[in-house]
Amino acid sequence: MSAEYESVIGLEVHVQLKTKSKLFCGCPAEFGAEPNSNTCPVCLGLPGSLPVLNEQAFLYGIQIALALNCRVAGRLKFDRKNYFYPDLPKAYQISQYDQPLSSGGHLLVEMKEGQKKIGITRAHMEEDAGKLLHEGRAGSVVDYNRAGVPLMEIVSEPDIRTPDEAYAYLTALKAVLQYVGVSDCDMEKGSLRCDANVSIRPKGETRLGTKVEIKNLNSFSAVKRALQYEIARQIDAAEKGETIFQETRLWNDERALTLTMRSKEEAHDYRYFPEPDLVPFTVSSDWVEDLREDLPELPAARKERFVKDYGLSEYDASVLIQDKDLGNFFEECVTAGAPPKRASNLIQSELLGMLYERGETFHAMKTTAAGIAGLIRLVENGTISGRSAKDVLADMLETAKPAEDIVREKGLTQVSDETVIAEAAKKVIAANPKPVEDYKNGKEKSFAFLVGQVMRETKGKANPALANKVLKELLG
Ligand SMILES: [Zn+2]
Structure with a gap:
């Protein structure tokens, strides 16, 4: 980004609540049914x-508001948002306008530079529209x-200043929604959707620039890429002295650019008015407080607990809590006897990477928390080296066998017998006169090389600390 400009970003997220039925009728809200059957x-x-x-949807709405630190309105009121579109059979959408369910909240977001607080303007309930399907020559059809x-x-x-912050905000928001258990947050199924508003302004300027809304963002990384593109486009226009228009633009992921869709509507274009078929009602603050008490542990609290109870670093804790099930898995490993730091390290530096390479999800992997704890125990008690542990883990993911069995079958038990290691060390010394001489002349790096050769000679099974000690003794 140009040093003279900063970007100002706001995000609008639509999350589908996982109720059995729709918001205002008893039709199933499931995904993937025969078109127009529900x-x-x-x-x-x-x-x-x-x-x-729908009472359950209302309850979920309040839980989301509380989890996002919002004030819950004392009165629930719905409005009609009027516009004509083929996927909107009533020609209006039941939404909330001047009295949203909740407002004035915030979300804490983890950045490399530390935590950042992003304000939540409002969180309100509304019904979804149908879906238009454009099927080539047959024309367009609609699924209600x-x-x-x-x-x-x-x-x-x-409050968001960079595409990276936008990404972090979405990640944190998704985690909160998952922890509360109100949505499956699946972007592919459309149960989590995001539009981004972005403008630029000269650094130091406090007024907002002309904002552009970006739609058609199908993943968190698409949000980031679209914002990067759009910020660069706006800065370029500003530097050329061109006007930036308030408009809605569509992100084209294949071509990696945004294109004009339409000029942006204002609220007054929708002719909002109170929904006469839904009578406003008051929301008891005692009931809201009861719901607050009953909220499950949220990501931020869990992170603090991981740091405090397990002695993890802030960073490690923030990675583990991002996915509720991953956090659960880590805790199961600890319950099964693994020291927390070792479990955290193994999960983060080996397990997640291996799963990624195998194209597997964490949920479908073959090994269990008890299996991981068993592997860690073998490293802890010196049966296998840390290096062998990686190979054993790879095998566990492939075969679902316990670590002990793999170690026995492959003969990976760590060698802690000094005479065996000394034998290997003598061979290495005899075969590497130059590095030996270098070491004796004070070149420490040569020693590391020689240790590496001893490890190689023993096929990675020598106890590394012992290999160090024996080699040092032999070299005088
Ligand atoms: Zn219905």
Whole structure:
């Protein structure tokens, strides 16, 4: 980014709540059903049908608001957002306008430079629209299964300054939603969607520049790439003295650029008015406080606990808590007897990388927490070296066998017999006169080389500390 400009970013996230039925009718909210099979007069907007609020969706909405540190409104009111579109059979969407379910929250985001607090402007409930499918020559068709599915729209303050911060915010938000258990947060199924607002301004300027909204962002990394592109485009335009228009642009991931979609609507274009078919009602603050008490442990609290109880570094803890199940797996390893730091190291520096290379997800892997704890025990008690542990782990992921069996079958037991190591060391000394002489002349690096040769001679099985000691003695 140019040193003279800064970017100002706000994100709008739509998250689908995992209720069994839709927001205002009893139709199933499931994904992947036969097109238009999950519909009824209410979600098709037929005349005379009346919406009834889904209590579970309302409960999830409040849980999200609390988890994001928002104030919960004392009164629940819905509004009609009017616009015509083929996937919106009523020609309006039931949403919330001037009195959102919640507002004024924040989310703590982990950056390399430390924690950053991103404000949450509001989080409100609304129904989803249907889905248009463009099927080549046959023209476009519409599937109303998604019409009326419950969503929470979570709008951030324009507190985000870089594409990396946007990525970190989305990661943190997804983790919170997963921990609360209100959504499966699957971007591929559309249960988590994100639009980004971005503008630039000269550094030191406090007024906001003209913002552009970017849509069609299908992954967190697409959000990051689209923002990088758009910021560069706006700076380039500003430097050439061109006007930046307020508009909606679509991200094209294949071509890696944003293209104009339409000029941006203002709120008054939607002619919002109160939904007359849903009577506003008050929300008891005692009930809200009970829900607050019942919230599960959230990522930030869990991170603190991992640092405090297990002695992990802030960074290690933040990696482990990002995925709820990964955090659970780590704790299961500890419960199975693994020292926390060793378990954390093995998971982060070996296990996750190996799974990535194998194209496997952590959830489908063949080994268990008890299996990992068993492997760590073998390293701890000196049966195998740290180097062999990697090979054993790779085998565990392939065969699902316990570490002990693999070590026995492959003869990987660490050699701690001094005479065996001395034998190997003598061979190495005889075969490497030059490095031996260099070492005797004070070149420490040569010693590391010789230790490496002893390890090689013993096929990686020599106890490294012992190999050091024996070699040093032999070299006088
Ligand atoms: Zn319905």
